[in-house]
Amino acid sequence: MARAFSAKKGRYRSAPFALSDIALGSCYQNVCGSQHQTMTYQIIYSSESATPMQMDDLEEILVQARRNNAKNGITGALVYVDGVFLQILEGESPTVQQLMAKISTDVRHETITVLKEREVPVAMFADWKMAYVSATAAQVAKWAGLSEVTAIPDVVTDMRQAPDTATRVAQSILSVLETLPVAEDKAD
Numbered sequence: 001m002a003r004a005f006s007a008k009k010g011r012y013r014s015a016p017f018a019l020s021d022i023a024l025g026s027c028y029q030n031v032c033g034s035q036h037q038t039m040t041y042q043i044i045y046s047s048e049s050a051t052p053m054q055m056d057d058l059e060e061i062l063v064q065a066r067r068n069n070a071k072n073g074i075t076g077a078l079v080y081v082d083g084v085f086l087q088i089l090e091g092e093s094p095t096v097q098q099l100m101a102k103i104s105t106d107v108r109h110e111t112i113t114v115l116k117e118r119e120v121p122v123a124m125f126a127d128w129k130m131a132y133v134s135a136t137a138a139q140v141a142k143w144a145g146l147s148e149v150t151a152i153p154d155v156v157t158d159m160r161q162a163p164d165t166a167t168r169v170a171q172s173i174l175s176v177l178e179t180l181p182v183a184e185d186k187a188d
């Protein structure tokens with residue numbers, strides 16, 4: 001089950017996310033097992049850009065995001081394909097939730113849909129303040145395991161219906177990043 005942010009109202013539009021989708025494991029209040037390992041909250045969402053994004057527009061978002069995220073201990077990745085954003089945000093749960101509320105009121109995009117949210121033992125994108133990955137719709141479809149699908153809205157629909165697809169896409173984005181040379185978006 002996914003839930004959608006209302007960009008105008010800045011809050012969720014549908015029922016809360018199923019708890020079963022949050023990999024809490026044996027953790028309670030972010031403390032796991034005997035080693036007291038702190039979990040990282042991860043959220044993956046999609047949105048539609050309000051207007052077609054040029055490189056300058058994306059650069060502006062990334063500069064702002066990286067500056068803030070470095071201060072707030074947030075890491076993640078952003079993909080923009082054919083008018084659709086996919087973003088992964090990770091960090092302490094309240095901090096990510098606050099950022100998500102802020103992002104949801106940003107007029108540069110709309111129709112924000114949370115595809116997956118979960119607790120992970122280690123941030124997947126710990127090395128990136130906000131990585132940017134350039135991709136085509138066909139590439140994202142391949143990451144999602146949808147070889148027959150070529151349009152990004154169809155990939156997003158599948159990710160909404162099967163949230164594990166969003167996790168698979170995040171893993172593929174990470175694999176792409178790990179092949180790239182060290183970049184300025186690396187977290188300090």
Ligand SMILES: Cc1cc2nc3c(=O)[nH]c(=O)nc-3n(C[C@H](O)[C@H](O)[C@H](O)COP(=O)(O)O)c2cc1C
Pocket residue numbers: 061064065066068069078085087089099102103104106108109130
């Ligand atoms: C697609 C998209 C992704 C964004 N990602 C981030 C982000 O990762 N971190 C962030 O601080 N702001 C991000 N923003 C910008 C926020 O919506 C907001 O404009 C910004 O955090 C305000 O920063 P300020 O309080 O420094 O003015 C994003 C905006 C868009 C449209």
